[in-house]
Amino acid sequence: MFLLPLWTDITTSFKSLNDLINTVPVQPPLSPTIEPLIAAFNIMKRPLLNSLTFTVAATILSCLLGSINGYALTKIKFRGSNTIFLLFSIGIFLPYQAVLVPLVLTLSRLGLFNSLVGLILTHTIYGITITTLLFRNFYGLIPDSLIMAAKTDGAGTWTIYRRIILPLSLLPFVVAAVFQFTSIWNDFLFGVTLARGSEAMPASVALANLKGTTEFNWNVQMAGALWYALPILIIYLLLGKYLIRGYMAGAIKG
Amino acid sequence: MRFPSGKVFTKDTLVNLLFVLPSLVLVGYFVYVLIGWNVVVSLTDWKGLAPSYNIVGFGQYVTLFQDPEFLTSLTNNIILILLFVPSSLALGLFLAILLDSKVRGEGVFRNIYLLPFSLSYVITATLWLWMYNPKEGVINTLLRAIGLGSLQLGWTTDPNIALVCVVLAIVWQFSGYTMLIFSAGIKSIPESQIMAAEVDGAKGLDLYRRVVIPQLKTPALSAFVVLMIFALKVFDFIYVLTGGGPAGYATYVVPLLMFRNTFRMDQYANGAAMATLLFLLALVIVIPYLYLSSRREKD
Numbered sequence: 001m002f003l004l005p006l007w008t009d010i011t012t013s014f015k016s017l018n019d020l021i022n023t024v025p026v027q028p029p030l031s032p033t034i035e036p037l038i039a040a041f042n043i044m045k046r047p048l049l050n051s052l053t054f055t056v057a058a059t060i061l062s063c064l065l066g067s068i069n070g071y072a073l074t075k076i077k078f079r080g081s082n083t084i085f086l087l088f089s090i091g092i093f094l095p096y097q098a099v100l101v102p103l104v105l106t107l108s109r110l111g112l113f114n115s116l117v118g119l120i121l122t123h124t125i126y127g128i129t130i131t132t133l134l135f136r137n138f139y140g141l142i143p144d145s146l147i148m149a150a151k152t153d154g155a156g157t158w159t160i161y162r163r164i165i166l167p168l169s170l171l172p173f174v175v176a177a178v179f180q181f182t183s184i185w186n187d188f189l190f191g192v193t194l195a196r197g198s199e200a201m202p203a204s205v206a207l208a209n210l211k212g213t214t215e216f217n218w219n220v221q222m223a224g225a226l227w228y229a230l231p232i233l234i235i236y237l238l239l240g241k242y243l244i245r246g247y248m249a250g251a252i253k254g
Numbered sequence: 255m256r257f258p259s260g261k262v263f264t265k266d267t268l269v270n271l272l273f274v275l276p277s278l279v280l281v282g283y284f285v286y287v288l289i290g291w292n293v294v295v296s297l298t299d300w301k302g303l304a305p306s307y308n309i310v311g312f313g314q315y316v317t318l319f320q321d322p323e324f325l326t327s328l329t330n331n332i333i334l335i336l337l338f339v340p341s342s343l344a345l346g347l348f349l350a351i352l353l354d355s356k357v358r359g360e361g362v363f364r365n366i367y368l369l370p371f372s373l374s375y376v377i378t379a380t381l382w383l384w385m386y387n388p389k390e391g392v393i394n395t396l397l398r399a400i401g402l403g404s405l406q407l408g409w410t411t412d413p414n415i416a417l418v419c420v421v422l423a424i425v426w427q428f429s430g431y432t433m434l435i436f437s438a439g440i441k442s443i444p445e446s447q448i449m450a451a452e453v454d455g456a457k458g459l460d461l462y463r464r465v466v467i468p469q470l471k472t473p474a475l476s477a478f479v480v481l482m483i484f485a486l487k488v489f490d491f492i493y494v495l496t497g498g499g500p501a502g503y504a505t506y507v508v509p510l511l512m513f514r515n516t517f518r519m520d521q522y523a524n525g526a527a528m529a530t531l532l533f534l535l536a537l538v539i540v541i542p543y544l545y546l547s548s549r550r551e552k553d
Contacts, residue, residue: 002426003366005381008392012384024395025384065277072273084274086544091285093479093540095487097512098533099284101526102291105305106284125284128277157270186374188490193517204376208494211383218384225380229373236372240365243372247431248438 012222013037020219040210040223046199047206048227051185054116054202058123059180063173065124066131070172071165073132074139075147076157085136091129100193107194114198122194123184130183131176134249138172139165178239179246182232203228289533296526303520314527324528327506330417334507335485337421338428342481343474345425346432351462353433354440364437367430375427379494382423386410386495413501420505424491428484432477439473440466472550479543486535489513508532 008025013036015029023030069088073081103122104113112118142165150160191202207228210221236243296314300306318324349367353360370378385392386409394406410419443466451465489509492498498506498514508528516525 003369004392005378005385005426006369008384009381020390024399025390025392026396069274069277072270076270076273078270081274084278086548087286088277088281089544090537090540091281093483093536094285094289095483095509095529095532095536097487097489097509097529098292098536099288100292100529101295101516101522102288103284105291106288122284125280128281129285132277157273161273182372186376188374188376188493192493193513204374204490207376207380211380211494218387218390221380222384225377229377232372232374236365236369240368244364244368244434247368247371247434 009222009225012219013040013226015219017217017219020217036217036219036223037226039220040227043210043220044203044206044224044227047201047203050116050119050195050200051203052231054119054123054200055181055184057120058127058184059177061120061124062127062131062180063176065128066133066176067135067166067169067173068161069128069132070135070137070139071161073136075142075144075160075165085132088129088132091126092133094126094129096126096189100189104193114195114200116195116200118194119190119200119202122190123187127180127184131180134176134179134246135169135172137249138169138175142168174239175242175245175249178235178242182235182243182246185231292526292533293530295523296530298523300523300526301521305522314523315531317524318527318531323503323506323511324508326503327508327511330503330505331486331488331507333417334421334488335482337418338424338485339478339481341421341425342428342432343477345429346434346477347436347467347470347474349429349433350436350440351466353437364430364434367433369430370427371431373427375490376494378423378427379491382419382495383410385423386419410496410505411500413499413504416496416500416504420492420495423495424488427491428481432481435473435477436470439470443469475543475546479539482539483536486539487532 004026011028012020012025014032014034015023016031016033016035019029019031019033072078073085107113107118107122110118112121146164147160150164155163186204187202188204188208191205192208195201196205207224210224294307294309295305297309297311298306299308299310299313353363383391388394388406388408388411391409393409397403397405407415410416447465448461451461456464487509488507492505492507492510493513496505498504498510509532512525512528512532515521515528
């Protein structure tokens with residue numbers, strides 16, 4: 001029952017127009033065909049490539065910055081570090097509507113409206129808030145004695161980060177990257193306001209546009225949803241437990 | 255530069271500050287400056303494509319509360335919150351208890367229930383579009399096929415139940431998440447407490463009611479905040495599933511109206527006023543929560 005919507009998405013994606021008429025949605029196709037998948041791919045390939053580009057770039061950037069922030073906020077501890085953390089934390093819960101109008105104005109002025117670079121910048125910045133939280137929680141677990149020892153050996157702040165912190169950071173990087181990839185890939189609001197109907201259009205907007213266009217039947221629309229879901233399904237299968245850790249950290253420690 | 259405590263602002267501190275400076279500048283500008291800028295826009299009379307910074311005061315807010323479109327959207331938003339938040343919490347708790355008492359296959363069930371939460375709202379809304387479609391959609395064709403054709407409904411095309419249909423679908427998407435949060439809470443309860451209660455004769459559901467559920471306040475609060483914020487800013491899902499309809503405004507919510515008025519009708523000041531209200535409501539939910547959790551962290 002719970003998986004019914006997903007099941008019918010898959011069955012419908014493999015149905016010809018004939019099968020669409022002659023079977024009910026929950027039935028598997030009588031003669032499976034990949035034609036809807038090909039048709040959907042042809043419509044979605046450019047937006048899918050756009051999404052992949054800005055998602056990967058913004059994921060890497062927001063994780064790197066989050067790691068540096070997390071390190072600075074736990075291991076250096078300077079005046080105001082708690083205030084800075086609070087400022088970032090509020091950003092996690094920010095309804096993006098509250099910045100959309102000036103964001104459009106800012107990006108237009110920078111010449112980044114309707115562009116992949118604009119989307120990378122936007123997703124990186126609003127991603128920093130959550131990645132900082134994830135890394136901060138993890139680095140809080142690294143014993144301070146390790147840092148002190150390196151300091152007495154004369155290592156500087158940056159050297160300690162590179163030699164000690166980074167090599168210990170594989171786990172938080174995987175958790176943060178999986179979390180960021182999923183949320184940036186899934187975004188619709190920024191896509192539809194910053195890159196609607198442009199060369200940089202994300203896959204989420206392209207899929208939403210398939211709705212209500214009479215030239216496409218349900219099978220093509222469902223196949224489009226399947227293409228857009230594919231990277232997330234792969235991540236979920238391979239790295240699901242890290243994604244779950246991200247969800248937990250985002251909510252429990254918040 | 256000297257701090258009150260007499261500590262000198264050393265070169266070291268400066269270098270350390272450089273670590274967070276890039277992010278601080280970016281977040282400072284793109285979160286805080288833009289929020290302020292948005293408030294300023296909401297106080298102007300900006301209509302049409304060219305920005306206007308002619309300050310007119312709180313007129314936009316007064317207009318909003320006299321605008322039937324806004325009032326309908328706000329009412330729908332509130333109804334949605336009242337239906338969605340408690341049902342997601344209840345269903346999540348139910349699933350978590352079910353999972354806890356049935357040990358075999360726990361991981362598989364958890365992964366299945368959590369899958370919809372990981373997918374984009376655009377995808378889940380597209381799936382539910384197909385579920386709810388009255389003519390050829392999944393639910394009605396299934397009802398016809400098993401001879402219950404008389405139970406067919408218009409679902410999202412019926413203005414009386416459309417909002418409930420939206421809520422059902424997002425509860426479906428979020429129940430795995432609340433389940434996850436409650437599951438983790440249940441696991442963190444020390445085994446000794448459960449055993450002590452069992453010695454006292456607590457069994458089955460009674461054990462949950464007396465020992466487990468009272469200790470789930472912290473996860474319940476986190477889930478509550480996440481659900482409230484989501485329900486407040488719900489946009490993608492409704493945009494794709496109903497577009498705010500049927501019958502014009504049956505499922506219109508504030509973020510959807512904000513998007514339409516701003517980006518489709520160029521009423522920037524009006525949209526900025528709605529955005530400011532959304533932000534203030536989010537603060538009302540988040541600030542006490544952050545305060546509570548920072549106190550808990552210190553303890």
